[in-house]
Amino acid sequence: MVSRVLDATAFYAGIPFTSQSTHYVTTLVYDEIKHIKKNHDALQILINTNRLLVKQPQTEFEERVKICAKKTGDIHSLSEGDISCIALSLELNTELISDDFAVTNVSKKLGINTIPLMTNGIKIVGKWIFYCPACKKDFSDEKNCLLCGNKLKKKLVKTK
Numbered sequence: 001m002v003s004r005v006l007d008a009t010a011f012y013a014g015i016p017f018t019s020q021s022t023h024y025v026t027t028l029v030y031d032e033i034k035h036i037k038k039n040h041d042a043l044q045i046l047i048n049t050n051r052l053l054v055k056q057p058q059t060e061f062e063e064r065v066k067i068c069a070k071k072t073g074d075i076h077s078l079s080e081g082d083i084s085c086i087a088l089s090l091e092l093n094t095e096l097i098s099d100d101f102a103v104t105n106v107s108k109k110l111g112i113n114t115i116p117l118m119t120n121g122i123k124i125v126g127k128w129i130f131y132c133p134a135c136k137k138d139f140s141d142e143k144n145c146l147l148c149g150n151k152l153k154k155k156l157v158k159t160k
């Protein structure tokens with residue numbers, strides 16, 4: 001079975017909870033998503049059953065991603081978590097599930113196959129919200145944070 005790396009957007013979309021496949025997640029992304037209390041038990045089950053493997057990429061792969069992202073101009077759009085996801089995909093030579101434009105762009109340059117959430121064969125009912133990675137504030141459709149000017153990132157939230 002093919003294992004894939006998940007980025008934070010894939011996690012927020014609930015991919016690991018609705019799939020029987022084994023997924024990899026980086027330590028940074030795991031730290032970012034494990035605070036989601038409602039998913040806490042589900043997360044623990046995934047870990048205990050080895051359907052979710054937490055792994056930190058080696059530094060040399062992160063360096064390769066950063067060099068590439070500087071060339072493509074995506075470096076400022078990428079969080080440390082984003083960089084770690086791309087680096088882990090590179091290291092494991094596996095596909096990356098992500099809907100983040102900068103992540104996808106840099107991955108393609110590095111020869112990593114990325115799979116957008118919407119074509120992963122999983123129907124997600126939700127809406128995209130935009131958030132500032134620095135201020136942790138949500139915005140409806142702005143491109144940049146109204147508080148600090150950072151480029152906003154987007155995540156899929158399930159609608160009830």
Ligand SMILES: [Zn+2]
Pocket residue numbers: 132133134135136145146147148149150
């Ligand atoms: Zn901000």
